[in-house]
Amino acid sequence: MITIDMTKAKVIAHDARRAIRTVQFAPLDIQATIPHEAEAAEASRATIRAADASLQILMDAATTANELKALMPTQE
Secondary structure (H helix, E strand, O other): OOOOOHHHHHHHHHHHHHHHHHHHHHHHHHHOOOHHHHHHHHHHHHHHHHHHHHHHHHHHHOOOHHHHHHHOOOOO
16 A cells, blocks of 8 residues: 655645746736736736635645645646
């Protein structure tokens, strides 16, 4: 029987979560440097941050590998 180290699995899941967040932020980082688009970019960044914070809490609360796998983010 294979045993999954949930601590290590969560580290991997959080790394994946952060990588996706970085990809999502990239175009907004550029948009934030354009004065007339900066406010909209920051609003979009705040939305991403809120969703990411919720996902982080859910990942930390996962108790099984299947729960964690279901929460894994995908690049859109």
